[in-house]
Amino acid sequence: MVLTQINTQSLNELFKKTRLNNQLTSSEMAERLKISLTTLSKIENGLRQVDAETLLRLMHLFNISPSLQEMEDSNKTSLPMYTNDQYVEKTLNQINKIMQRFPKLREEPFKGNPLKEMVVDELPVLITKAFFLDENDYKITGSIGKGQFAEVPWLCVFLKDITKSATKGYYIVFLFSTDGQSVYMSLNQGWTFFHEKYGTKVARKKIQVAAQNLKGELLLNENEWITGPIDLQAHGILAKGYEAGNIFAKKYYFNELPSITQFKEDFYTLLQSYNEINLLRGKRSVDEFTESLLLLEDGLFFDVDEDEDFNLNVQKELTNLDEEADMNQENDAKKARQPVIQKGGKPKYTRRVKVAAAALKKAHYKCALDENHTTFTNKSSGKPYVEAHHLIHMSTQGNFEYELDCLENIASLCPTCHRLLHHGADHEKEQCIEALYDKMVNGLSNKKIYLPLPELKKLYQMDN
Numbered sequence: 001m002v003l004t005q006i007n008t009q010s011l012n013e014l015f016k017k018t019r020l021n022n023q024l025t026s027s028e029m030a031e032r033l034k035i036s037l038t039t040l041s042k043i044e045n046g047l048r049q050v051d052a053e054t055l056l057r058l059m060h061l062f063n064i065s066p067s068l069q070e071m072e073d074s075n076k077t078s079l080p081m082y083t084n085d086q087y088v089e090k091t092l093n094q095i096n097k098i099m100q101r102f103p104k105l106r107e108e109p110f111k112g113n114p115l116k117e118m119v120v121d122e123l124p125v126l127i128t129k130a131f132f133l134d135e136n137d138y139k140i141t142g143s144i145g146k147g148q149f150a151e152v153p154w155l156c157v158f159l160k161d162i163t164k165s166a167t168k169g170y171y172i173v174f175l176f177s178t179d180g181q182s183v184y185m186s187l188n189q190g191w192t193f194f195h196e197k198y199g200t201k202v203a204r205k206k207i208q209v210a211a212q213n214l215k216g217e218l219l220l221n222e223n224e225w226i227t228g229p230i231d232l233q234a235h236g237i238l239a240k241g242y243e244a245g246n247i248f249a250k251k252y253y254f255n256e257l258p259s260i261t262q263f264k265e266d267f268y269t270l271l272q273s274y275n276e277i278n279l280l281r282g283k284r285s286v287d288e289f290t291e292s293l294l295l296l297e298d299g300l301f302f303d304v305d306e307d308e309d310f311n312l313n314v315q316k317e318l319t320n321l322d323e324e325a326d327m328n329q330e331n332d333a334k335k336a337r338q339p340v341i342q343k344g345g346k347p348k349y350t351r352r353v354k355v356a357a358a359a360l361k362k363a364h365y366k367c368a369l370d371e372n373h374t375t376f377t378n379k380s381s382g383k384p385y386v387e388a389h390h391l392i393h394m395s396t397q398g399n400f401e402y403e404l405d406c407l408e409n410i411a412s413l414c415p416t417c418h419r420l421l422h423h424g425a426d427h428e429k430e431q432c433i434e435a436l437y438d439k440m441v442n443g444l445s446n447k448k449i450y451l452p453l454p455e456l457k458k459l460y461q462m463d464n
């Protein structure tokens, strides 16, 4: 009954994975299954349906069982989910043994320490066999440190498409707490990437924001999974990074490990989410994907999409405008910043909240079209309310060598004039654009940004 629900493609894959995991040649495998080499090859390549007898023989020979979740809803799951329960049990026992022994073993010399065998040599093999992890797709690595003990021993499952190293990207990791009392199975992120980019203090905040934003996309049940920072009883910068980087985790305790069934379900659920990250990433590099998760946190907004949001955040930024970090100092023309790459591979340029806020300050919160235009007092900043508008749209940055997101290209406008520029009738809009152009053209050319007036008008969808 169960077999009919399993999709056939994953069945075919199962034959190949089982053979590779058991390090058998095709002829050895064919012999065990009592089928011809040609039949096996056709099955492995999806050219032939698997008959029930052969499938049962495979499952029997290699102790394979379909996971519970697969049986419950084969439609929802896209990954083939099979386990070798003997090895699932061995994996759990090994994890328990590591928790029991490593706090003591860590006191002994690093060289020749039995902990290496348990974490680095044995555990990766057990987990690979337990879940039929295909070594073409996954890299499984255990670590206890290099030359000396790391604070937290770990075992990583890397999806090779995403990363092959714990320093960057996303991965599933088993992290042993330093007291040997628990282990977390965590969907986590490479701390080093954040650390190098932002420095320790800011990185700890940013990595949590990335986790938070990614969590929202992955839709695991928050009642069943631990989100936010985990507690490894650790003190080092690196281990603190693992704690902060958690996206989803399960915590298992020494001598109270989950049942085989529960562990299988937990691991496959996490593995599925991990694979979903790759789909979300699309054509972007992993770094580009991570940057897109941090856009708002970094005070970056896309052009056009979020004009309201953008100005709301500019107003907030006015309250933290730091006199010393004033953008007025930026006198030279700057080369354009790199765009953020969209899921489909398309570049998009961003505007910075900080720069816009500095532009409003520089304009003394007055409307660029007429200083006497009335406005009101902004509740959050206590300043006259004006909005930031990029005269030359950021979406055209691709046509310019130099940065468009600069003070010289940002007009401070009263709300009425700003709305007029976006929604006004052509003849009224035209007057405003001409006036702004006259006022701003010199500043723009100082920043090596050149655009004739007729071209500017085209950007505003006007004909002449």
Ligand SMILES: [Zn+2]
Pocket: 307, 388, 389, 390, 418, 422
């Ligand atoms: Zn605008």
Ligand SMILES: [Zn+2]
Pocket: 367, 368, 369, 370, 373, 413, 414, 415, 416, 417, 418
């Ligand atoms: Zn105005």
